[in-house]
Amino acid sequence: MTQLTDDKKGSHPGAISEEGYHKDLGSRHIQMIALGGAIGTGLFLGAGSRLQEAGPSLVIVYAICGLCAFMILRAMGELVMYRPTSGSYVTYAREFLGEWAAYTAGWFSFLNWAMTGIADITAIALYMHYWPIFSDIPQWVIAFGALLVVGGVNLTGVRYFGEIEFWFSLIKVLTLAAFLVVGITILFMGVDVGGHKPGLHLISQSGGFFPHGFIAPLMLIQGVIFAYAATELIGVAAGECKDAHKIVPRAVNSVIWRILIFYVGSIALLVCLLPWTEYEAGVSPFVTFFEKLGVPGADNIMNFVVLTAALSSLNSGLYSTGRILRALSLGGSGPKAMSKLSRQSVPYVGILATLAIYLIGVGLNYLIPSQVFEVVLSLSSLGVLGTWASIILCQLQLHKKIREGKIAPTGFTMPGAPYSGWITLGFLIFVVVMMVFDYPSGTLSVASIPLLAAIFCGGWYILKRKNHS
Numbered sequence: 001m002t003q004l005t006d007d008k009k010g011s012h013p014g015a016i017s018e019e020g021y022h023k024d025l026g027s028r029h030i031q032m033i034a035l036g037g038a039i040g041t042g043l044f045l046g047a048g049s050r051l052q053e054a055g056p057s058l059v060i061v062y063a064i065c066g067l068c069a070f071m072i073l074r075a076m077g078e079l080v081m082y083r084p085t086s087g088s089y090v091t092y093a094r095e096f097l098g099e100w101a102a103y104t105a106g107w108f109s110f111l112n113w114a115m116t117g118i119a120d121i122t123a124i125a126l127y128m129h130y131w132p133i134f135s136d137i138p139q140w141v142i143a144f145g146a147l148l149v150v151g152g153v154n155l156t157g158v159r160y161f162g163e164i165e166f167w168f169s170l171i172k173v174l175t176l177a178a179f180l181v182v183g184i185t186i187l188f189m190g191v192d193v194g195g196h197k198p199g200l201h202l203i204s205q206s207g208g209f210f211p212h213g214f215i216a217p218l219m220l221i222q223g224v225i226f227a228y229a230a231t232e233l234i235g236v237a238a239g240e241c242k243d244a245h246k247i248v249p250r251a252v253n254s255v256i257w258r259i260l261i262f263y264v265g266s267i268a269l270l271v272c273l274l275p276w277t278e279y280e281a282g283v284s285p286f287v288t289f290f291e292k293l294g295v296p297g298a299d300n301i302m303n304f305v306v307l308t309a310a311l312s313s314l315n316s317g318l319y320s321t322g323r324i325l326r327a328l329s330l331g332g333s334g335p336k337a338m339s340k341l342s343r344q345s346v347p348y349v350g351i352l353a354t355l356a357i358y359l360i361g362v363g364l365n366y367l368i369p370s371q372v373f374e375v376v377l378s379l380s381s382l383g384v385l386g387t388w389a390s391i392i393l394c395q396l397q398l399h400k401k402i403r404e405g406k407i408a409p410t411g412f413t414m415p416g417a418p419y420s421g422w423i424t425l426g427f428l429i430f431v432v433v434m435m436v437f438d439y440p441s442g443t444l445s446v447a448s449i450p451l452l453a454a455i456f457c458g459g460w461y462i463l464k465r466k467n468h469s
Contacts, residue, residue, distance in 0.1 A: 055271070080248045
């Protein structure tokens with residue numbers, strides 16, 4: 001237990017990243033951050049187009065990608081149990097892999113959330129334009145307004161971030177719960193939906209479980225895996241949690257069941273309630289179901305839900321980047337100014353720097369409003385994979401040190417370690433390979449790797465030279 005005792009004294013390499021933060025996040029906040037991160041527009045909006053491409057076999061894709069997300073969460077959970085820190089994967093990478101790895105992990109995370117944030121403010125503007133009352137407001141004005149609101153929340157204090165995120169996530173959870181209750185009731189009662197009698201027979205009548213063959217669902221893996229992005233935020237939030245060692249394991253373990261219920265269960269239910277051919281790209285499959293059922297206003301309700309999902313993502317991303325940039329700064333892998341905290345114990349310089357990047361997104365919404373999504377999402381995907389890979393690599397090193405007796409067991413070992421870690425890492429590499437064949441967005445992502453490598457290396461060289469001068 002010597003290791004744990006030393007950590008508390010502040011002698012640990014990453015302990016400095018904890019200084020100054022308030023422990024204002026409670027159990028309900030952590031639970032919802034973990035769950036809310038796994039539920040986003042990838043399910044509410046993206047499932048319609050994916051059902052068109054893969055049919056009922058989409059259930060398998062979501063299950064496989066959900067298992068990968070769960071393993072990453074368990075790896076993150078074990079690292080948190082070893083030592084909670086708001087620096088999260090940056091601090092862990094610094095300790096287990098070295099400063100270069102911390103630098104890479106942190107800036108990959110920043111790349112992900114910076115690009116995702118631009119996509120989020122674009123999505124918010126598009127969702128607001130759905131209602132006629134907002135249709136005449138320029139897209140960039142709405143994007144800028146969303147930026148001001150979420151920026152204000154994050155600069156005020158972590159308690160306000162946690163509260164807002166709790167309610168955003170609760171809206172998503174309650175919406176899916178309502179669908180599951182209604183859908184299961186309709187299924188067992190045999191009530192016709194849009195002229196179709198629900199049941200498993202709809203799958204066989206619509207071309208079977210693999211209507212487009214085995215390749216179609218395989219090609220969707222690289223898209224579906226990103227629907228689970230943000231589940232790793234629990235690692236960042238744990239550093240400002242009142243009792244992380246008690247709360248985090250419960251939150252992590254509950255996520256796998258909720259992923260099965262909300263993601264896999266929802267898709268399975270959708271294909272049993274209506275033929276998969278009834279769902280359309282660009283239209284939420286939940287809206288399609290409720291409209292076929294004759295529920296008035298279903299489109300407006302779901303538009304509100306996906307709007308809150310985009311706001312939730314923007315809110316979480318801004319929270320994460322502020323803490324990650326501070327962790328980078330404290331280790332010398334980022335500008336020194338990023339380490340500053342406000343009177344509310346908020347890393348305001350990092351948050352303001354991220355907001356400055358988001359302002360570029362506002363400009364893009366003015367200049368090329370119809371192309372913003374494709375430009376930024378292709379880069380954010382690499383940020384997600386880089387962050388997840390760093391988490392797995394850190395957990396593998398932690399597991400090795402525990403086996404060697406250098407670190408006390410955490411009591412929350414990743415299932416199947418270390419083999420599960422290597423399998424998960426291999427799966428992430430497989431996703432990168434599959435992205436090559438996903439033209440144009442995936443191909444563009446992979447093609448940008450040499451450019452990103454050059455930028456990262458250049459930045460590292462400049463920082464190290466500045467620190468040594």
